[in-house]
Amino acid sequence: MNMQSGRTTLSKFLIEQLRGRDDGADLGALLVDVAAAVKAIAAMTAKGALGGVLGALDARNVQGETQKKLDVLANDAIIQGCEWGGLVAGMASEELEAPYAIPAEFKRGKFLLVFDPLDGSSNTDVNVSVGTIFSVLRHEPEAAPAEADFLQPGSRQVAAGYAIYGPATMLVLTVGAGTHGFTLDREVGNFILTHPQLAIPEDSSEFAINTSNERFWEPPVQRYVCECKAGRSGERGRDFNMRWIASMVAEVHRILMRGGVFLYPKDTKDPGKPGRLRLLYEANPVALLIEQAGGYASTGRGRILELEPGALHQRVPVMLGSRNEVARLERYHAEHD
Numbered sequence: 603m604n605m606q607s608g609r610t611t612l613s614k615f616l617i618e619q620l621r622g623r624d625d626g627a628d629l630g631a632l633l634v635d636v637a638a639a640v641k642a643i644a645a646m647t648a649k650g651a652l653g654g655v656l657g658a659l660d661a662r663n664v665q666g667e668t669q670k671k672l673d674v675l676a677n678d679a680i681i682q683g684c685e686w687g688g689l690v691a692g693m694a695s696e697e698l699e700a701p702y703a704i705p706a707e708f709k710r711g712k713f714l715l716v717f718d719p720l721d722g723s724s725n726t727d728v729n730v731s732v733g734t735i736f737s738v739l740r741h742e743p744e745a746a747p748a749e750a751d752f753l754q755p756g757s758r759q760v761a762a763g764y765a766i767y768g769p770a771t772m773l774v775l776t777v778g779a780g781t782h783g784f785t786l787d788r789e790v791g792n793f794i795l796t797h798p799q800l801a802i803p804e805d806s807s808e809f810a811i812n813t814s815n816e817r818f819w820e821p822p823v824q825r826y827v828c829e830c831k832a833g834r835s836g837e838r839g840r841d842f843n844m845r846w847i848a849s850m851v852a853e854v855h856r857i858l859m860r861g862g863v864f865l866y867p868k869d870t871k872d873p874g875k876p877g878r879l880r881l882l883y884e885a886n887p888v889a890l891l892i893e894q895a896g897g898y899a900s901t902g903r904g905r906i907l908e909l910e911p912g913a914l915h916q917r918v919p920v921m922l923g924s925r926n927e928v929a930r931l932e933r934y935h936a937e938h939d
């Protein structure tokens with residue numbers, strides 16, 4: 603493919619990447635609809651306080667979280683942008699308890715769109731990068747999907763991606779042939795291929811974890827982080843750097859740009875929850891992006907993409923990024939268990 607950065611738009615890229623695939627035209631059209639919704643969300647976040655979109659609602663979502671205005675506005679933008687095109691059979695969102703049924707006036711398609719409309723909501727009012735995460739699965743039957751039809755392992759995703767609303771708005775996606783980054787040219791309104799074929803270094807010296815939860819982590823995680831903090835005089839023989847942005851999309855983006863690991867492990871702070879992050883619309887899509895870029899994504903005890911989901915909003919422990927660091931974490935869990 604003649605992917606000269608700077609001249610390849612998202613549409614051109616998708617036409618070339620999906621050429622010859624049975625579902626290529628429809629998948630490409632769906633991803634273009636998602637990109638249009640992302641542009642609308644980018645416009646909202648860029649207005650900040652001037653757009654009346656900041657602050658919280660007097661409402662809680664199924665996660666038990668207080669909803670931010672942007673959580674709901676972003677959710678609505680994706681639903682309205684993708685329900686009419688005859689491409690999706692149904693949708694599921696962090697912000698909706700049950701799957702969204704396509705209204706009768708619209709034709710149903712062969713894809714399921716599962717998404718976190720706004721990732722990093724705690725950052726919306728402090729002007730820190732937030733994002734949108736999406737995952738595309740297939741649904742063959744003519745009948746409308748039941749919740750169980752969404753419960754597919756991440757290895758069955760046909761596409762996955764995220765938008766990051768930062769100083770630049772970027773779209774990073776995979777259709778199963780590598781992970782590629784696009785930057786929004788605001789003047790023209792096009793996503794331009796700027797980061798083709800992203801590749802994560804196998805080794806790294808940068809970790810991201812919310813260390814305020816240290817006393818709640820399992821011993822293998824405590825061991826890994828303690829060794830990173832010990833630096834060159836310790837087991838690892840080199841100094842490590844730490845980051846924590848509290849928007850997973852921003853952490854994952856940094857790792858795709860320069861390597862590192864991101865950990866949101868299971869902790870005993872809330873024994874009922876096996877981790878904070880949700881499998882279907884956070885862990886699975888970013889796991890596919892990371893692995894398509896040569897990294898690895900694990901719960902600490904197994905590959906995320908092989909998990910059989912048991913519930914729409916199921917949570918899982920997440921450890922992802924540079925392959926050799928995540929392999930070390932799995933080794934530490936195996937030695938501990």
Ligand code: AHG
Nearest residue numbers: 718720721722723724812848849850
């Ligand atoms: P969301 O805003 O979609 O609910 O997700 C927030 C997630 C993730 O983006 C981030 O890494 C993590 O929550 C931050 O958790 P803490 O606030 O516990 O650090």
Ligand code: MN
Nearest residue numbers: 718721722884
């Ligand atoms: Mn999220």
Ligand code: MN
Nearest residue numbers: 696718720721
């Ligand atoms: Mn969210």
Ligand code: MN
Nearest residue numbers: 665667696723
């Ligand atoms: Mn949330």
